Amino acid sequence: xxxxxxxxxxxxxxxxxxxxxxxxxxxxxxxxxxxxxxxxxxxxxxxxxxxxxxxxxxxxxxxxxxxxxxxxxxxxxxxxxxxxxxxxxxxxxxxxxxxxxxxxxxxxxxxxxxxxxxxxxxxxxxxxxxxxxxxxxxxxxxxxxxxxxxxxxxxxxxxxxxxxxxxxxxxxxxxxxxxxxxxxxxxxxxxxxxxxxxx
Amino acid sequence: xxxxxxxxxxxxxxxxxxxxxxxxxxxxxxxxxxxxxxxxxxxxxxxxxxxxxxxxxxxxxxxxxxxxxxxxxxxxxxxxxxxxxxxxxxxxxxxxxxxxxxxxxxxxxxxxxxxxxxxxxxxxxxxxxxxxxxxxxxxxxxxxxxxxxxxxxxxxxxxxxxxxxxxxxxxxxxxxxxxxxxxxxxxxxxxxxxxxxxx
Numbered sequence: 088x089x090x091x092x093x094x095x096x097x098x099x100x101x102x103x104x105x106x107x108x109x110x111x112x113x114x115x116x117x118x119x120x121x122x123x124x125x126x127x128x129x130x131x132x133x134x135x136x137x138x139x140x141x142x143x144x145x146x147x148x149x150x151x152x153x154x155x156x157x158x159x160x161x162x163x164x165x166x167x168x169x170x171x172x173x174x175x176x177x178x179x180x181x182x183x184x185x186x187x188x189x190x191x192x193x194x195x196x197x198x199x200x201x202x203x204x205x206x207x208x209x210x211x212x213x214x215x216x217x218x219x220x221x222x223x224x225x226x227x228x229x230x231x232x233x234x235x236x237x238x239x240x241x242x243x244x245x246x247x248x249x250x251x252x253x254x255x256x257x258x259x260x261x262x263x264x265x266x267x268x269x270x271x272x273x274x275x276x277x278x279x280x281x282x283x284x285x286x
Numbered sequence: 287x288x289x290x291x292x293x294x295x296x297x298x299x300x301x302x303x304x305x306x307x308x309x310x311x312x313x314x315x316x317x318x319x320x321x322x323x324x325x326x327x328x329x330x331x332x333x334x335x336x337x338x339x340x341x342x343x344x345x346x347x348x349x350x351x352x353x354x355x356x357x358x359x360x361x362x363x364x365x366x367x368x369x370x371x372x373x374x375x376x377x378x379x380x381x382x383x384x385x386x387x388x389x390x391x392x393x394x395x396x397x398x399x400x401x402x403x404x405x406x407x408x409x410x411x412x413x414x415x416x417x418x419x420x421x422x423x424x425x426x427x428x429x430x431x432x433x434x435x436x437x438x439x440x441x442x443x444x445x446x447x448x449x450x451x452x453x454x455x456x457x458x459x460x461x462x463x464x465x466x467x468x469x470x471x472x473x474x475x476x477x478x479x480x481x482x483x484x485x
Binding site for chain 1: 436437440441443444447448450452453457463467468470471474475478479481
């Protein structure tokens with residue numbers, strides 16, 4: 088391995104190492120479920136020592152949070168800058184439909200990681216709350232853009248209460264409701280709420 | 287005190303003692319907040335020994351759950367058998383409006399007890415879940431009665447996700463949203479959902 092001779096190269100190496108560790112962790116979680124993924128198994132899969140993993144992420148919860156943070160950053164980019172209808176360019180109502188469907192899909196797909204985090208990183212409320220605030224800003228902005236009458240801020244909370252992790256996880260994992268059924272109720276709700284000049 | 291000489295009298299005494307203990311606990315909780323209510327203080331307020339309280343309710347969580355159970359039984363009676371518009375006799379849409387408003391009022395009023403229970407009786411999911419199922423049955427039945435098109439079961443989940451303890455507590459206690467504002471969004475949602483032959 089070439090010795091890096093400047094800070095930029097060092098930084099790029101660190102970033103690519105970090106990405107490699109997170110990739111390994113994500114792969115193992117998909118295969119085994121987050122509950123069964125240990126720091127040891129991630130270190131082995133990534134071909135590094137366990138010490139490297141602990142130095143980088145602090146502990147297992149830190150690794151899981153880093154993974155969740157990556158997923159959230161990607162999703163945020165998709166709904167703020169990505170292609171329509173999730174990103175800008177489509178009418179507000181269609182963007183709202185796409186946003187909720189993507190959110191439900193994502194929660195259902197990541198239920199395992201999310202649930203593991205919920206059980207294990209109970210006090211990391213701040214992060215969930217930052218994400219929650221970004222979601223709320225997005226939905227209430229689109230409701231206003233769609234010309235919805237009434238208390239758009241509260242309506243955004245109401246819509247998001249349906250699409251949030253607790254509700255979706257309870258309905259999908261707990262009650263076996265398939266993702267498409269959850270999504271079509273979201274679409275139904277958005278259409279009810281966005282019909283201009285409603286009751 | 288007369289010695290009870292038959293089982294019925296003993297039972298009636300036990301029930302009235304239980305009610306007296308629960309009344310004392312409810313009064314103290316209203317005065318001080320659930321967090322600051324100890325078994326000792328409830329025993330003193332009710333004029334019994336602490337041992338009596340522990341024999342009756344097992345532990346502090348048992349006492350709190352008994353209180354919550356009482357409150358829930360009362361509320362269930364009100365929405366299934368009480369006067370309209372909460373109880374039978376009013377059109378389904380109006381009963382739905384009244385139900386959510388009562389639920390939000392109740393969650394906000396009992397936030398302290400509910401939050402204490404949430405923090406302290408984390409594994410008592412079953413009880414919350416029984417109540418949750420009863421609420422869902424009520425809302426989905428009224429949606430059907432109101433002639434709502436679509437997936438009434440999921441729409442009931444969506445409406446209740448907004449009026450449940452987590453959402454209401456977050457918005458009311460966490461964000462300072464006043465109860466009337468929470469209630470008028472419920473009414474708005476119900477009117478959107480129940481307009482027959484929607485979008």
